[in-house]
Structures are given as C-alpha cells and as structure tokens.
Amino acid sequence: MNSNPTIWRATVLTLFPEMFPGPLGVSLAGRALSSGLWALETRDIRDSATDRHRSVDDTPAGGGPGMVLRADVLAAAIDAAGVASDRPRLLMSPRGRPLTQSWVAELAAGLGPLIVCGRFEGVDQRVIEARALEEVSVGDYVLSGGEIAAMALIDACVRLLPGVMGKCESGADESFSEGLLEYPQYTRPQTFEGRPIPDILTSGDHAKVAAWRQAEAEALTRARRPDLWGGRKGPKSTTDG
Numbered sequence: 001m002n003s004n005p006t007i008w009r010a011t012v013l014t015l016f017p018e019m020f021p022g023p024l025g026v027s028l029a030g031r032a033l034s035s036g037l038w039a040l041e042t043r044d045i046r047d048s049a050t051d052r053h054r055s056v057d058d059t060p061a062g063g064g065p066g067m068v069l070r071a072d073v074l075a076a077a078i079d080a081a082g083v084a085s086d087r088p089r090l091l092m093s094p095r096g097r098p099l100t101q102s103w104v105a106e107l108a109a110g111l112g113p114l115i116v117c118g119r120f121e122g123v124d125q126r127v128i129e130a131r132a133l134e135e136v137s138v139g140d141y142v143l144s145g146g147e148i149a150a151m152a153l154i155d156a157c158v159r160l161l162p163g164v165m166g167k168c169e170s171g172a173d174e175s176f177s178e179g180l181l182e183y184p185q186y187t188r189p190q191t192f193e194g195r196p197i198p199d200i201l202t203s204g205d206h207a208k209v210a211a212w213r214q215a216e217a218e219a220l221t222r223a224r225r226p227d228l229w230g231g232r233k234g235p236k237s238t239t240d241g
C-alpha cells in the first residue's frame with residue numbers, strides 16, 4: 001500500500017499470509033501501520049511453486065519424518081520479493097542467533113528486513129546458504145512455524161520506530177535497555193488487598209525514586225537473570241557482590 005521507499009518495511013514470506021497482520025494490526029503496531037509509520041508486505045511462498053500441484057515441500061533427503069521446504073521454490077519466492085540488497089534477510093529458526101533487544105534496536109534502525117517463515121521440518125540448507133539468510137531464534141523452544149516468531153520480531157522493532165510510542169523516553173527505561181530487567185511498576189489504587197504502593201514512589205522525591213528503581217532493577221536482574229547480570233557492561237553499583 002505504502003510505496004514510500006524510506007519507510008521501515010517488513011517483507012514476510014510465508015505459506016500462511018492470512019495470519020498477517022493478525023496481532024500486528026491492533027493497538028500500538030496496528031495504529032502505526034494504519035497511519036503509515038511502517039509497512040507490511042506479506043508474500044505467499046506457494047505463488048512461486050512451479051508444478052501442477054503447487055507443491056512447496058518434499059520428503060527429507062536421507063529419510064526421517066516430516067517434510068522440508070524446497071530450496072528452488074523458496075529461492076524463487078525470495079527473488080520475486082525483489083528486496084534491496086541492503087535490507088537484512090532473515091530466516092526464523094530455532095537454530096538461529098537468539099533475538100535480543102540490542103539486535104531489535106539495530107533492525108529497527110535499518111530499512112526493515114525480509115523475513116522467511118519456515119514450516120514443517122524447516123527449509124533446505126542450500127537456500128539458506130545461496131540466499132545468505134541469517135537465522136534468528138526467538139527462544140529455546142520449537143514453534144510449528146516461523147510466523148509467530150516473525151510477528152514477535154516485527155512487533156519488537158515497530159514499537160521502537162520514531163513516532164510509534166507515545167513518549168520518546170518510554171523505550172529508554174525498560175527491560176534490557178541498560179542490560180537490566182525493569183523495576184516493578186505500581187499504579188492506583190493506593191492500597192490493593194492490603195498491599196500499599198511502596199512509600200518512596202509516592203514521596204515526590206525524584207532522586208530517591210530513581211535510586212530505588214535502580215536498586216530494584218539490579219536485585220531482580222541478579223536474582224532472575226545471572227546471565228544478563230554477569231554480561232553487563234559498564235559500572236556496577238556498590239550492591240554488586
């Protein structure tokens with residue numbers, strides 16, 4: 001719809017184009033899509049099938065269960081998408097590099113990726129190599145297809161695009177932005193089932209609030225994600241053991 005070449009664009013190759021925009025069509029991402037802050041192009045891999053039955057998959061060489069997406073069909077679908085060579089070409093894959101907030105920020109700052117969604121047992125290795133697809137994982141578990149993983153990636157990128165989030169600072173403070181998980185949040189009512197909001201948050205002392213939040217974020221990160229805590233760059237606070 002939007003042919004503006006400078007707009008951040010996700011081009012999704014899938015066997016199930018009817019899944020899109022799906023959740024990307026509502027709330028923050030959906031409003032931004034309707035107002036032209038980003039563009040979504042969904043392409044059906046099956047349109048590149050060449051045989052009478054429009055088949056896209058075949059049995060795995062060497063045997064074993066399931067089906068594999070054919071290299072020739074997928075390569076034709078990628079080529080037909082005609083995306084500029086300076087756009088990232090991603091393949092959603094449980095074998096891929098784990099997606100992180102810093103990678104998301106990098107992708108959001110670029111032109112927007114081509115994203116291939118696998119199905120079945122995955123895709124023929126040769127198309128990954130021949131089209132230089134970079135494999136991206138959304139976690140150490142197996143989904144039945146790449147579409148939901150692609151939506152997670154796109155959603156995470158879109159909310160960082162200029163103008164998408166209400167306040168420009170709302171992305172700066174949240175989980176992972178400083179290598180920390182976010183501090184706990186509270187809102188009215190003042191007391192919920194006998195639990196008051198921590199006094200400091202209603203004290204009006206902004207410096208104390210900031211110090212409390214920093215300490216809470218550090219304690220949470222140390223307790224829940226020692227991997228993040230250990231990998232943090234920059235100075236650690238005096239509470240570091």
Ligand code: SAH
Pocket residue numbers: 091092093094095116117118119120121122123136137138139140141142143144145146147149
């Ligand atoms: N047999 C494969 C799994 C195939 S799952 C294996 O063991 O590695 C089918 C498709 O779902 C994959 O091709 C991929 O596109 C997608 N998918 C599944 N889990 C994923 C994950 N954790 N991250 C990203 N994509 C995933």
